[in-house]
Amino acid sequence: MAQTRRDQGVAAVRHFNRFYTQKIGVLDEGLLNSEFSLTEARVIYELFHRETPTAAELSRELALDPGYLSRLLRNFGTQGLIEKVTSATDGRQHLVRLTAKGEQTYERLNSRSHDSIRALISPLKTDARQRLLDAMQTIQELLGEKPPASSADVVLRPHRPGDIGWVIHRHGVLYSQEYGWDERFEALVASVAAKFILEQEPARERCWIAEVNGRSVGSVFLVRDTKTVAKLRLLLVEPSARGLGIGTRLVDACVTFAREAGYRKVRLWTDSQLHAARRVYEGAGFARASAEPHEEFGEGLIGETWELKL
Known part of the structure; x- marks a missing residue:
């Protein structure tokens, strides 16, 4: 019986994943009607919000294969979205940061994401929207992410x-x-x-x-x-x-x-x-x-x- 309940739980989570990824357009050829995949957009997001990380730090934080990330960053460099600079404290390390074009790309993706989510939740009434936010916070808490509170x-x-x-x-x-x-x-x-x-x-x-x-x-x-x-x-x-x-x-x-x-x-x-x-x-x-x-x-x-x- 316990195994059956666990299997039902797995099936429910998988069903939710399929529903949600379709709802937010993750399965589309390009995320947010752009030329970028979900992973590529996430890397751009991290580069915008981090203080010039190394490729190794990005790989570790995003749990990405180093080889795959290296190819992705090389492609970004070809497009003029990123540049690599030598660390001022360790000449053996190369730091990664967005170029002006890369920052403009982030702003475009961020604006589209904001508009997409607004369109998704705007039809909801106030109480329904609060239920949605509560449910999302509950998922975060139960799966290990506790939002900061004081x-x-x-x-x-x-x-x-x-x-x-x-x-x-x-x-x-x-x-x-x-x-x-x-x-x-x-x-x-x-x-x-x-x-x-x-x-x-x-x-x-x-x-x-x-x-x-x-x-x-x-x-x-x-x-x-x-x-x-x-x-x-x-x-x-x-x-x-x-x-x-x-x-x-x-x-x-x-x-x-x-x-x-x-x-x-x-x-x-x-x-x-x-x-x-x-x-x-x-x-x-x-x-x-x-x-x-x-x-x-x-x-x-x-x-x-x-x-x-x-």
Whole structure:
């Protein structure tokens, strides 16, 4: 069965490759209606964006056969697109750079690429375009390329339509993958989220969604428990965004809001195996008030109640 699923995965990736390469014109005789192949255009792109590399560096970075790259560069030289210069620090090395004609060729290819992609995505509505960008970023992350991000890229905002469904879905998926919790946890999250939407007291309850570059990567809720006690619920940070201090910022937002709303205490429930979350709570000044075993979402779990006096 596992082998069958792997084979299905391979078939799906191959199907996507065929679809996408046809969609962006990679299979055309000349890329972007030019005289260049995809590989040739990529080499021109790299030469424009690199500080005079050697042929060996290009071969290594692009994973191209040195002999094939040598023939390609020789052809570029014949066309007047590149020139080779001797390294100022090592006379045995020859550096490669674009000529003025080569730079003009890059600008032409880059402009055509920009127009081609714009034509491809412009028919999409805003939400569909965002789904496309999210899917592309997910592919990059899962296959090993993590886009650069810093704490400065993190934005906290109020919830809007569609966010609550995302919160429920991601809790269900991540807690199953990382901790083996079953569907009963997802049902609990759904009930908490639904109650918030139907009964929210805006002056005393709030939801925050964390975004990085426009992509939702975290959530937290602060809801009323009693007149003087608030509950922090549904703290989540996507694996791809961990390490940016998002959990701390979400919890700090809850504590600040709770003080401003007049609560005297913030309470939360967590599980002993959620080590990263527990460190965030400790850092915010919460202390564990009680603990007891439970089997609400699986076996051998220990639930903990934590509190912070304001």
